Amino acid sequence: MTVNTRERFHAVAEELVYERDTAPTAGAGAAAISLTGLEKSFGANRVLRGINLHIPAGQFVAVIGKSGCGKSTLLRIVMGLDEPNAGDLRFEDADGVEASPNARIVFQEPRLLPWLSVADNVVVGLGDGIDRRSAMKAAEAVLSEVQLGEKAGEWPARLSGGQRQRVALARALVSRPGVLALDEPLGALDALTRISMQELINRVWRELGFTAVLVTHDVSEAVHLADRVIVLDEGRIALDLSIPYPHPRRHGHPGLAELEGRLLAAILGTDGGH
Amino acid sequence: MSTFDTPFVRSVAAEEAAKTGFRLPLPRREKLIPYLVPMAIVAFWQLASSAGLISSRIMPSPADVALAFWSTTVSGQLPNDVLVSAGRAFAGLLVGGSIGFLLGIANGVSRISEQLTDTTLQMLRTIPHLAMIPLVILWFGIGEESKLFLTSLGVLFPVYLNTYHGVRNVDRDLIEMGRVYGMGNWTLFRKVIFPGALPSIFVGLRYALGIMWLTLIVSESIAASSGIGHMANNAREFMMTDIVVLALVIYAVLGKLADVIARVLEQRLLAWNPVYQK
Numbered sequence A: 001m002t003v004n005t006r007e008r009f010h011a012v013a014e015e016l017v018y019e020r021d022t023a024p025t026a027g028a029g030a031a032a033i034s035l036t037g038l039e040k041s042f043g044a045n046r047v048l049r050g051i052n053l054h055i056p057a058g059q060f061v062a063v064i065g066k067s068g069c070g071k072s073t074l075l076r077i078v079m080g081l082d083e084p085n086a087g088d089l090r091f092e093d094a095d096g097v098e099a100s101p102n103a104r105i106v107f108q109e110p111r112l113l114p115w116l117s118v119a120d121n122v123v124v125g126l127g128d129g130i131d132r133r134s135a136m137k138a139a140e141a142v143l144s145e146v147q148l149g150e151k152a153g154e155w156p157a158r159l160s161g162g163q164r165q166r167v168a169l170a171r172a173l174v175s176r177p178g179v180l181a182l183d184e185p186l187g188a189l190d191a192l193t194r195i196s197m198q199e200l201i202n203r204v205w206r207e208l209g210f211t212a213v214l215v216t217h218d219v220s221e222a223v224h225l226a227d228r229v230i231v232l233d234e235g236r237i238a239l240d241l242s243i244p245y246p247h248p249r250r251h252g253h254p255g256l257a258e259l260e261g262r263l264l265a266a267i268l269g270t271d272g273g274h
Numbered sequence B: 001m002s003t004f005d006t007p008f009v010r011s012v013a014a015e016e017a018a019k020t021g022f023r024l025p026l027p028r029r030e031k032l033i034p035y036l037v038p039m040a041i042v043a044f045w046q047l048a049s050s051a052g053l054i055s056s057r058i059m060p061s062p063a064d065v066a067l068a069f070w071s072t073t074v075s076g077q078l079p080n081d082v083l084v085s086a087g088r089a090f091a092g093l094l095v096g097g098s099i100g101f102l103l104g105i106a107n108g109v110s111r112i113s114e115q116l117t118d119t120t121l122q123m124l125r126t127i128p129h130l131a132m133i134p135l136v137i138l139w140f141g142i143g144e145e146s147k148l149f150l151t152s153l154g155v156l157f158p159v160y161l162n163t164y165h166g167v168r169n170v171d172r173d174l175i176e177m178g179r180v181y182g183m184g185n186w187t188l189f190r191k192v193i194f195p196g197a198l199p200s201i202f203v204g205l206r207y208a209l210g211i212m213w214l215t216l217i218v219s220e221s222i223a224a225s226s227g228i229g230h231m232a233n234n235a236r237e238f239m240m241t242d243i244v245v246l247a248l249v250i251y252a253v254l255g256k257l258a259d260v261i262a263r264v265l266e267q268r269l270l271a272w273n274p275v276y277q278k
Helices: A003-020 A071-078 A118-124 A132-145 A161-173 A191-208 A219-225 A254-269 B007-021 B029-050 B062-075 B077-109 B111-125 B129-140 B144-168 B172-180 B185-222 B228-237 B241-269
Strands: A032-042 A045-055 A060-064 A086-092 A103-106 A179-183 A211-215 A228-233 A236-242
Touching (some): A032 A071, A045 A071, A071 A179, A118 A161, B077 B144, B077 B241, B185 B228, B228 B241
Parallel strands (some): A179 A211
């Protein structure tokens, strides 16, 4: 296949994917994440006890579990915010070669810089060394992607909680990351805002095809967004469940409800039952 | 038609519109309230002086002070002294403030720097800097250096303390965000640490302004041959109470002016802060 026909093939394939509205193929720059024998302790507290996990490029993985199960620590290690005590973390590109992808994170709190305008906060996501004009252009484009185009000049203090979290998402997306980490990003939002944010996250993931790792305590959010749900319990993987339904998913889908029940049982069951 | 579109409401609205239409460009009532008490005091003071209740040897009347203001302005003594004093104040603020600011930043950012100098600074801070006047006169005489030294020393500590605490109290989460978004040290300082510390730095600056004037007055009355403090002290020897009171008024005006400048700067630079948004 020549380059040209290959490109055309991909374009057609992509169109087909969109029409069928199923999981996207991995976007350019999306990386696979490999964790082998990952261990992490804080003092005597063993938070992670040997995690082995391979996340293919472009997959949306949700990590759930009770508080203190180590899910946030796992994400922080993937993002390089914490060092593991033992084990290996490896990113691979599409050909399986070790890579250092552009990885971005959205925290539970928006963590916007209150002294920068909304647009300048998004520019932070581009890093240094980009001229201001094109940086602002990129910021405005991604802001309209999260439906906040008209708020570009505002101070973050003027926005609602949901809008701030959308700015944080825009900041994460503006550099077109290969890996996006989401650390309970919707935990602090009200139920309705959370549903519209879930739809937004799902839409940008389908459009951009990055590898996504979502940490959440909300089982329904996990089955709604992810291709695959990992249940962590006391620092180990207790369950690895794939969610084989096409995107975007309807709330209240009976298949999802059934999986949600199984996951809840897995999380609560390990508690010794109530 | 809205629920409130009744003839009564309409006539009230029309009246309101007429009122605003003929409004004189006077300051609003709320803006005048803060000046009500000072104006009443001056009026009462003038009345008491005119009625002979207060001896002019103890306290001159406001009119006498105004006259003194006029004669010293015409003679050129007052503008000269004000300029000299303001120049000293500004130089002291610049020198002491810069040293305090740099030390505050260094100790807020670097653990080694903090361990090296913080204890020393905290010890020096507890010495009342005016207690050093005898020593300062022995070192520098009554030249400019003595005033510069004392005001710098006085200004240094409030700026240092508040800058240090400002830097220390910058939200750790924002710093972590900056790091994970790839900011280098300089960008992190410029975009996160410095703006985060700025509200606290301003608190230090306003403290420093108060101490700056205090130090200057005291050191000018003791060891100077020019400046407002010297003018007042000189007038005391000749029992010219009007000049002494004039000096106090000038201090009050200059102090208020410095505070207003600081506040305008604050409103400009901290416009992002909801506290300063209207």
